[in-house]
Amino acid sequence: MKTVTAGVLEIAYRETGPKDGLPTVLLHGFPYDIHAFDAVADRLAAAGHRCIVPFLRGYGATRFLSAQTPRSGEQAALGADLLALLDALAIDRALLGGYDWGGRAACIVSALWPERVLGLVSCGTGYNIQNIAAAGQPVSPEEEARYWYQYYFHSERGRRALVENRRGVCEYIWTIWSPSWSFDSETFALSAAAFDNPDFVDVVIHSYRHRFGGIPGDPAFAAIEAQLARQPDIAVPTMVLQGADDGVDPPSARDYDAPHFTAFYVRRILPGIGHNLPQEAPDAFADAVLHLGRYSG
Numbered sequence: 001m002k003t004v005t006a007g008v009l010e011i012a013y014r015e016t017g018p019k020d021g022l023p024t025v026l027l028h029g030f031p032y033d034i035h036a037f038d039a040v041a042d043r044l045a046a047a048g049h050r051c052i053v054p055f056l057r058g059y060g061a062t063r064f065l066s067a068q069t070p071r072s073g074e075q076a077a078l079g080a081d082l083l084a085l086l087d088a089l090a091i092d093r094a095l096l097g098g099y100d101w102g103g104r105a106a107c108i109v110s111a112l113w114p115e116r117v118l119g120l121v122s123c124g125t126g127y128n129i130q131n132i133a134a135a136g137q138p139v140s141p142e143e144e145a146r147y148w149y150q151y152y153f154h155s156e157r158g159r160r161a162l163v164e165n166r167r168g169v170c171e172y173i174w175t176i177w178s179p180s181w182s183f184d185s186e187t188f189a190l191s192a193a194a195f196d197n198p199d200f201v202d203v204v205i206h207s208y209r210h211r212f213g214g215i216p217g218d219p220a221f222a223a224i225e226a227q228l229a230r231q232p233d234i235a236v237p238t239m240v241l242q243g244a245d246d247g248v249d250p251p252s253a254r255d256y257d258a259p260h261f262t263a264f265y266v267r268r269i270l271p272g273i274g275h276n277l278p279q280e281a282p283d284a285f286a287d288a289v290l291h292l293g294r295y296s297g
Helices: 034-046 074-090 100-112 141-146 148-153 156-177 185-196 200-210 219-228 282-296
Strands: 002-006 007-016 022-027 049-054 094-099 117-123 238-244 263-272
Touching: 002 074, 002 141, 002 200, 007 034, 007 117, 022 034, 022 074, 022 282, 034 049, 034 185, 034 282, 074 219, 094 156, 094 282, 100 117, 100 238, 117 200, 117 282, 148 156, 148 200, 156 185, 185 200, 200 263, 263 282
Parallel strands: 022 049, 022 094, 094 117, 117 238, 238 263
Antiparallel strands: 002 007, 007 049
16 A cells, blocks of 8 residues: 555555556545455556556545545545646546546546546446536435435434444445345455544535535635536546446436537446446456557557
């Protein structure tokens, strides 16, 4: 494990592959960690990629530099963290791949700083930039039910559940989001250790309350949030991978996100795969990264 000072964080990350390889940053989501990319990173490293897999803010060994920094989980903070990581590691341009929170960070950097991105692999929601202004608009009852955990975290009861039983809550989420994935207790425990980060609860709670416009964000990221409110297009080569069995974000037959992508764009739906796509289908994820690597080259 390595660390680097990047923006407001000391980011812990795992690096594999040749130092002069094609820079590739792989970003996990909630409630997962860097182990989601173990098999993906091994394969990409063997193919000559320099793979960097960081713990997001609030996870694992990543730490805030100051006790005074707001423990924000808003989307702009995640994007700013990724940009700061690229700067800290002196990476001019990289392939980005992620899902859930990590996919959001990758989409934000791809949209706002496309000159830093060689290609994007986005899983689940392809265009993973929140439209906070529309967050109060009701959706179908089926979709509302899938968001139970978000509404739960709006309450003090939900916050206490994360404080007192975060592993139980997160393991249940793993189960219902990936109903076809038979992970064992050892696999979950390997990732669950990352939830012991002292800022995990604060960052998670802020993320789910902020995205509905219920609480303010960190003023330091207000300018980025203003840009994201305009729902900017993504103009980098992109492959979107979606699990057909995703229990929280099931893919629709119609690709509603496609108009947001203005460069090379492909969407693939993988049968028998749930939400944690890189860990459930590492070869498919690695193939997408390798394809973009060849495309960008």
